[in-house]
Amino acid sequence: MRASLVEKIDTNPIVVEDVDIENPRSGEIRVQVTHCGVCHSDLHFIHGELPTPFPVILGHEAAGFVEALGPGVEDFRVGDKVIISLQGQCGRCYFCVRGENHLCVMGNGVSSGVLPDGGTRLSRGGETVYRGVGLGAFAEQVIVPVSAAVTVPDDTPLDLACLIGCGVQTGVGAALNVAKVAAGDTVIVIGLGGVGISAVQGARIAGAARIVGVDPVESRRERSRAFGVTDVIDPNSDDFAALAIDLTDGIGIDHAIDTAARPSSITGSINAVRRGGTITVVGVPGFEDRIDIPVIGWALAEKKYTGSFMGSSNARREFPRLLALWRAGQLDLESMVTARKSLADIPAAFDDLRTGDGLRTVIEIGS
């Protein structure tokens, strides 16, 4: 099959035609990928800021059609439209039985690049090819555990729905499931890329009264207003925490959602939040990043510092909910797609990510 392959660390992906993909095994399906969003995490893996084996096929924000069923698979039919999650859920591990399916042990595949049995179902010239970010969807086909695919209605536009698989689930989920933004709350979102704008939308859906957007790129700040941001701050020219406190008459913001997750932004998020407020760190930092936190503020100010992975949501419940919000006109997916490119143009899409140009590029796999 045709796929976008990264042969070694710090190199751009190249399009190859000769990746071999196996038939799905028991408990698996093979999906014909139609669309896959380009997410910042893909870049982290290319540059070794997050671990992955090479050669690897990246791409983890995907949708498509069920193309083949493994033996005994009954929950899907060939031709079903699906949104893919980058990890399955086993339903049996400590985390799954607690209802924390997003923390399932199957998530180990995100950095190992292999399925739970150690295989990848992918090879090229006899050499193993790995599943980037646990999936590998910059390719015509991908094999996934049945628990990682969610069927959607036949009239679902997959070029938009694919965004739900990573960025939208992650950002909206951080606002609704973790910060639990309530009507009338104030929210500050650090970083206004695809995940940040999704967090803005989550806060807007929850009824936030004021949403402060922080991003060094002016075009991103301006674009964010259409998604619900009420006030924008350039972190390079202003102390965003001090400004945010001013905006709330000295009280501080109820919720900070940090999609940049840099040590400086996390420190600013902590400072911007009121006593008793929440700081939700969503972005993926470098492996070596550390922060220096004044511990005394924890007890005296009762601030709640938490992380969120994949929106802390059960994809099988969250994907239909997000799609329903889109159908109801409450979640804007159309405006999030700022470019459409082919597999061969993925390096250009990565360049756009590096410069902060646009929100989401969707790769049209067949083009």
Ligand SMILES: [Zn+2]
């Ligand atoms: Zn992602």
Ligand SMILES: [Zn+2]
């Ligand atoms: Zn599990």
